[in-house]
Amino acid sequence: MRNWKLTVAYDGTDFSGWQIQPGQATIQGELQAALGRVTGERPLPQGSGRTDAGVHALGQVASFVLEAAIPAESLRRALNRTLPAAIRVLSAKEAAEGFHARHSAVAKTYEYRVFLEKTTGGETLCPPFLARYVYAYPWPLDVERLNAAAQHFVGTHDFLSFAASDPDAAAREDARPDGEAEGRATAIRTVFASAWEERGIEEGALAVYRVRGNGFLHHMVRNLVGTMLDVGRGYSEAGEIPGMLAARSRAAAGPTAPARGLFLHSVEYSS
Amino acid sequence: MRNWKLTVAYDGTDFSGWQIQPGQATIQGELQAALGRVTGERPLPQGSGRTDAGVHALGQVASFVLEAAIPAESLRRALNRTLPAAIRVLSAKEAAEGFHARHSAVAKTYEYRVFLEKTTGGETLCPPFLARYVYAYPWPLDVERLNAAAQHFVGTHDFLSFAASDPDAAAREDARPDGEAEGRATAIRTVFASAWEERGIEEGALAVYRVRGNGFLHHMVRNLVGTMLDVGRGYSEAGEIPGMLAARSRAAAGPTAPARGLFLHSVEYSS
Numbered sequence: 389m390r391n392w393k394l395t396v397a398y399d400g401t402d403f404s405g406w407q408i409q410p411g412q413a414t415i416q417g418e419l420q421a422a423l424g425r426v427t428g429e430r431p432l433p434q435g436s437g438r439t440d441a442g443v444h445a446l447g448q449v450a451s452f453v454l455e456a457a458i459p460a461e462s463l464r465r466a467l468n469r470t471l472p473a474a475i476r477v478l479s480a481k482e483a484a485e486g487f488h489a490r491h492s493a494v495a496k497t498y499e500y501r502v503f504l505e506k507t508t509g510g511e512t513l514c515p516p517f518l519a520r521y522v523y524a525y526p527w528p529l530d531v532e533r534l535n536a537a538a539q540h541f542v543g544t545h546d547f548l549s550f551a552a553s554d555p556d557a558a559a560r561e562d563a564r565p566d567g568e569a570e571g572r573a574t575a576i577r578t579v580f581a582s583a584w585e586e587r588g589i590e591e592g593a594l595a596v597y598r599v600r601g602n603g604f605l606h607h608m609v610r611n612l613v614g615t616m617l618d619v620g621r622g623y624s625e626a627g628e629i630p631g632m633l634a635a636r637s638r639a640a641a642g643p644t645a646p647a648r649g650l651f652l653h654s655v656e657y658s659s
Numbered sequence: 660m661r662n663w664k665l666t667v668a669y670d671g672t673d674f675s676g677w678q679i680q681p682g683q684a685t686i687q688g689e690l691q692a693a694l695g696r697v698t699g700e701r702p703l704p705q706g707s708g709r710t711d712a713g714v715h716a717l718g719q720v721a722s723f724v725l726e727a728a729i730p731a732e733s734l735r736r737a738l739n740r741t742l743p744a745a746i747r748v749l750s751a752k753e754a755a756e757g758f759h760a761r762h763s764a765v766a767k768t769y770e771y772r773v774f775l776e777k778t779t780g781g782e783t784l785c786p787p788f789l790a791r792y793v794y795a796y797p798w799p800l801d802v803e804r805l806n807a808a809a810q811h812f813v814g815t816h817d818f819l820s821f822a823a824s825d826p827d828a829a830a831r832e833d834a835r836p837d838g839e840a841e842g843r844a845t846a847i848r849t850v851f852a853s854a855w856e857e858r859g860i861e862e863g864a865l866a867v868y869r870v871r872g873n874g875f876l877h878h879m880v881r882n883l884v885g886t887m888l889d890v891g892r893g894y895s896e897a898g899e900i901p902g903m904l905a906a907r908s909r910a911a912a913g914p915t916a917p918a919r920g921l922f923l924h925s926v927e928y929s930s
Binding site: 397399464467469507509510517519520 | 668732745749788
């Protein structure tokens with residue numbers, strides 16, 4: 389019995405999210421099937437959190453237990469030979485007993501990428517090769533205004549206004565603070581860092597948001613981004629955000645940004 | 660009656676190539692349908708050449724005639740509002756009478772992108788976000804050897820050994836030399852430039868091939884690339900290429916590189 393830790397990147401566009409579902413292509417399902425082909429065992433890999441349909445990962449972490457002893461490099465190579473090109477195992481390592489990709493996580497970082505349009509004609513000129521990986525936002529954005537909004541999220545807050553409005557939104561959080569009981573329905577999370585930067589690329593420029601925290605509610609990053617984009621285009625003001633947090637109501641905050649711009653960047657563990 | 664010139668970029672992955680075919684998603688078909696929705700007219704846009712299924716374009720050119728008078732910016736914006744995100748109209752311009760995207764072309768440039776693997780374990784570590792747009796070549800490549808091979812293609816040659824082996828390969832060329840009669844079955848083409856360069860990217864490095872010529876046979880660039888990659892990995896020698904050209908036989912040359920790495924970069928016109 390060995391405990392394993394995989395770091396995985398994926399293009400989520402053509403998958404129905406992380407979580408395994410019958411008859412659907414999912415990241416968890418593809419990994420389980422690949423483990424079955426390579427090892428003959430079919431453990432269900434546990435992710436650091438679920439990602440929704442269309443959400444990508446640069447460094448998702450998954451854990452599982454295998455009976456067989458396999459050299460780590462051999463496992464990674466064999467998995468990459470059999471997985472679809474849209475999923476890559478970046479590293480495979482044996483983990484300490486008791487390591488669990490979700491329960492052991494102490495911080496996660498998400499990235500959201502917005503293509504800064506050069507056109508104002510209601511069209512998007514976003515290059516087709518980027519379209520799956522960015523939000524081609526159809527209005528001009530002021531990155532200073534985005535950052536004025538972003539700073540309001542730093543610290544420990546009740547993020548209920550930014551959680552998906554489904555009844556078990558808090559229970560469906562992506563990662564829970566260390567030591568918190570499973571399924572405890574609180575929307576209080578700590579955001580350690582929250583900032584935008586403009587990133588020049590060959591085809592123009594992106595506005596890239598990075599947020600690092602001890603846990604995120606379902607849809608939380610997309611709701612933070614949708615709200616900040618309203619500020620960035622001048623439709624609302626950064627100063628309204630403390631009131632949105634205080635309202636503890638989804639209706640108080642802005643829209644949900646599309647999945648395609650969102651990347652699970654990395655997951656941190658204490659050891 | 661106005662003659663139009665569109666410059667178009669597309670991600671060819673999810674299309675059955677440029678040429679319209681019943682019941683299939685094609686670039687030409689999507690453009691015709693978009694023109695129909697925007698103008699009420701349905702001219703069939705003529706491309707500078709066909710691109711195969713999975714081949715991309717950074718600057719394909721298409722021409723067509725419209726009865727209605729429409730400002731060029733309005734046409735471009737309206738087309739981009741209705742086209743799928745995988746197809747973008749980069750520019751729309753009125754063209755001189757008689758301009759034809761294929762017949763008027765004097766030179767075309769293709770680009771082929773290879774991801775340089777850092778692994779030698781038979782797997783590919785190509786990032787999932789690049790996998791649709793590069794050939795993740797599973798062996799180490801020597802870019803100097805690639806360039807030694809590439810220089811043999813510069814000049815006027817009979818490229819029959821590098822044409823698809825279907826009977827009408829020469830007739831199915833992508834662009835014909837200025838003044839050459841339609842459908843004339845010759846495989847003689849002039850390559851003006853042919854070279855590889857290594858291009859650093861965030862996730863590693865690409866080997867990028869650029870070839871500029873007065874016309875290209877069906878599959879010609881992919882066959883040139885497949886042959887050069889054999890040289891780049893040390894499986895054959897650059898010095899064998901003149902003999903391959905002289906053989907005038909598809910069997911004399913190397914394999915066909917996959918469509919996904921190929922981009923129609925640009926098309927040149929005399930005026």
